[in-house]
Amino acid sequence: AQSVTQPDIHITVSEGASLELRCNYSYGATPYLFWYVQSPGQGLQLLLKYFSGDTLVQGIKGFEAEFKRSQSSFNLRKPSVHWSDAAEYFCAVGGKEYGNKLVFGAGTILRVKS
């Protein structure tokens, strides 16, 4: 079955510290990969995407992600976390191999401590 794994349900980091959120997918030779962020009571906002080409992609709010085909991973990183980054982060895969639908991971809740 097509699936996306985000192994960390909760992560707490100190403001100013670096962040890495993990994501692995189980299916697809050429998946389209996404990271979305959701603040409480809000919809999903696209942080970044990978379709092809350079495996290190830059997104909004200082986030970046790296696609590693050999590990079926698409981890999200930020060098210095801000208190406003506290939210829930979802990794998703899509594209034609997924019927143009998005399959989401379970999400990682990020807490930022001052």
Place this chain on the structure above:
Amino acid sequence: GAGVSQSPSNKVTEKGKDVELRCDPISGHTALYWYRQSLGQGLEFLIYFQGNSAPDKSGLPSDRFSAERTGGSVSTLTIQRTQQEDSAVYLCASSWDLNIQYFGAGTRLSVL
């Protein structure tokens, strides 16, 4: 420009009643998606419309769920005879290229 608009933002209903949830996609987007976000199941695909093609209904959990899209724009998700397990946030998304989906703020449905 306006983003994806969903209404109502919150809906409380009694078990057994029918509800309608509305989605107004971004102008010019030909694809429209409905997803459900619930505590136990995470984010799940429900249904997807693309232009004039037959919708992909493969994610609808039961025949109590249906959706239509009028004039290639506004969509309504209808849940008949609501059950408590239908309580969730229903998210709508639209896309112009089938690749990047833009989400609305969702409708929080509570079935008492």
